[in-house]
Amino acid sequence: MYSVIKRVIFFIFLIGIWELLFRVGIWPEYVLPSTVSVGKTLVNGFHDHTFLIGIAISMKRIAIGYGISIVVGIFLGLLIGRIKIFEETLGSLISGLQTLPTICWLPLALLWFGLNDRAIIFLVIMGAVLSITIATDTGVKSVPVLYLRAAKTMGASGWKLYLGVIIPAALPHIVTGMKQGWSFAWRSLMAGELLIVCLGLGHLLMIGRELNDMSQVIAVMIVIVIIGILVDRLFFIKVEKRIRERWGLVKA
Amino acid sequence: MLESIEIENTIDTDQIKAGSKPLAYKLNDIQPKLCIQHISKTFLSKNGGVSALEDINLEVKEGEFVCIVGPSGCGKTTLLNIVAGLEKADSGEIWISGRKINGAGSDRVVIFQEAALFPWLNVIKNVEFGLKQKGINGSQRRNTAMEYLKLVHLTKFQHAHVHELSGGMKQRVAIARALAINPEMLLMDEPFSALDAQTRWILHFELQSIWLKTKKTILFVTHNIREAVCLADRIVILSTSPGRIKKEFSVDLPRPRDDNDVNVAEYSTRIMKELKAEINKVLKCEMDADSCVECDIKCTTEEAAKTDAGGGI
Numbered sequence A: 001m002y003s004v005i006k007r008v009i010f011f012i013f014l015i016g017i018w019e020l021l022f023r024v025g026i027w028p029e030y031v032l033p034s035t036v037s038v039g040k041t042l043v044n045g046f047h048d049h050t051f052l053i054g055i056a057i058s059m060k061r062i063a064i065g066y067g068i069s070i071v072v073g074i075f076l077g078l079l080i081g082r083i084k085i086f087e088e089t090l091g092s093l094i095s096g097l098q099t100l101p102t103i104c105w106l107p108l109a110l111l112w113f114g115l116n117d118r119a120i121i122f123l124v125i126m127g128a129v130l131s132i133t134i135a136t137d138t139g140v141k142s143v144p145v146l147y148l149r150a151a152k153t154m155g156a157s158g159w160k161l162y163l164g165v166i167i168p169a170a171l172p173h174i175v176t177g178m179k180q181g182w183s184f185a186w187r188s189l190m191a192g193e194l195l196i197v198c199l200g201l202g203h204l205l206m207i208g209r210e211l212n213d214m215s216q217v218i219a220v221m222i223v224i225v226i227i228g229i230l231v232d233r234l235f236f237i238k239v240e241k242r243i244r245e246r247w248g249l250v251k252a
Numbered sequence B: 001m002l003e004s005i006e007i008e009n010t011i012d013t014d015q016i017k018a019g020s021k022p023l024a025y026k027l028n029d030i031q032p033k034l035c036i037q038h039i040s041k042t043f044l045s046k047n048g049g050v051s052a053l054e055d056i057n058l059e060v061k062e063g064e065f066v067c068i069v070g071p072s073g074c075g076k077t078t079l080l081n082i083v084a085g086l087e088k089a090d091s092g093e094i095w096i097s098g099r100k101i102n103g104a105g106s107d108r109v110v111i112f113q114e115a116a117l118f119p120w121l122n123v124i125k126n127v128e129f130g131l132k133q134k135g136i137n138g139s140q141r142r143n144t145a146m147e148y149l150k151l152v153h154l155t156k157f158q159h160a161h162v163h164e165l166s167g168g169m170k171q172r173v174a175i176a177r178a179l180a181i182n183p184e185m186l187l188m189d190e191p192f193s194a195l196d197a198q199t200r201w202i203l204h205f206e207l208q209s210i211w212l213k214t215k216k217t218i219l220f221v222t223h224n225i226r227e228a229v230c231l232a233d234r235i236v237i238l239s240t241s242p243g244r245i246k247k248e249f250s251v252d253l254p255r256p257r258d259d260n261d262v263n264v265a266e267y268s269t270r271i272m273k274e275l276k277a278e279i280n281k282v283l284k285c286e287m288d289a290d291s292c293v294e295c296d297i298k299c300t301t302e303e304a305a306k307t308d309a310g311g312g313i
Ligand SMILES: Nc1ncnc2c1ncn2[C@@H]1O[C@H](COP(=O)(O)OP(=O)(O)OP(=O)(O)O)[C@@H](O)[C@H]1O
Pocket: B043, B044, B045, B050, B052, B070, B071, B072, B073, B074, B075, B076, B077, B078, B079, B223
């Protein structure tokens, strides 16, 4: 509770300084807008639905791209984690590709898909899939042998062993990978929407720039940050904590 | 090889009532439940091979409770894993009810030292795990699981999560989970050695009562002679490096037996005395070979009776 109060005071202080600088009038308004006009843009944006539509479009893209990343990432992670030949081949490719910043896939995405939704979704996938693959691989390799033996002596084998034991046992790692994958996916999405202009939050940001409307730029940035925090704090951190408790990795 | 030490009070009406022995005797001349034939196993390491097991031969009758006792590192776990089909022997064969085994199977369920319950499932779902693998449908699965949870007195905890259970409770769930599949044999690898003395004492009673009720064939590994005397019909002693069957004792005390019972203590002491030489050998191995003094273990009845879970080698 105390830390929340400190945080609130800090942000009020920050906004106060910002407003003060605006009032002093060193910079023109298109460089530093007033807090009031940013607030108004935020309210208007939600009121006339432009922000809501932007959020909806961005969310749809990340849902598709991130969803595909989870399925593909876990599948590849299982292959690499459990089958030697895939580890030696695919594994080295994946860890090599991970060093490549996601935005470097942009030219390739444009040539393959053109300036459209599919190119953006491709960027989202390339952002998230590698983290999830690598985390799943680690998770699968650290499944306690005891669980596998116990499952085998109770007659588990084949896909039942994967679904019933290996994936759940690896879940703490997989969720951590998903969390990291989400933040990469969110960044790639914004980069993609900025550069491949076709609706979405990133596009709203670009409109702000084109209209010299700094209030819109800052308002959209605030929305992007808040969504990122909401998903990370309200979802991933809680899920991760619950799983670690349940799996006995930390004392409850 | 079989050496039976006579105990005075052999007229035990309890056993006849419980009907465990007569069953075992009746099936004696038909076919052993488990037949271990010429099992050998060598582990390869950097400095040569470690001969873990050498020519192990053992037969276990239907409904018999056999304890394998031996010092640490003598190959007890290895032998149990080979019977379970989790490890391959270099040579030899394992037969269960006249079938040669090849790999793990739900006819022989292992209970490990750590309960190995799955933390992503609650208690009742853990007990259902093996039944699910067999493809048994939902409501029937739940009923069977509840039945076995009742057997280990844990129905109250059916919806609890694994991390909320004590060590003893976990081990009881593991026993229920194994029994629910209705295996032909239970293989238990030091299942109680991580528990405190009281919990172990309770579980010794519980396991005996389960065994009397279910008539399961049990192969139980321990390094604790007292525990073996408390539980077994027959005790098989393994010697160390290479692991060989050194001696067998049959235990003919009335059930349920108590760890602290005078007869159990006395019997443990007798076995200990017989094994003094072997214990000395182990101690010598574990200490520096050159500087080893002749270790002499004093093993008297009083001493063994004093230590609560004593008799470990
Ligand atoms: N995977 C392995 N690789 C190499 N050596 C092994 C392996 N597993 C077991 N051993 C060796 O085989 C021998 C028997 O081991 P095992 O675990 O069966 O002993 P144990 O009787 O169960 O001992 P404890 O009472 O400590 O559990 C030991 O000397 C051990 O070092």
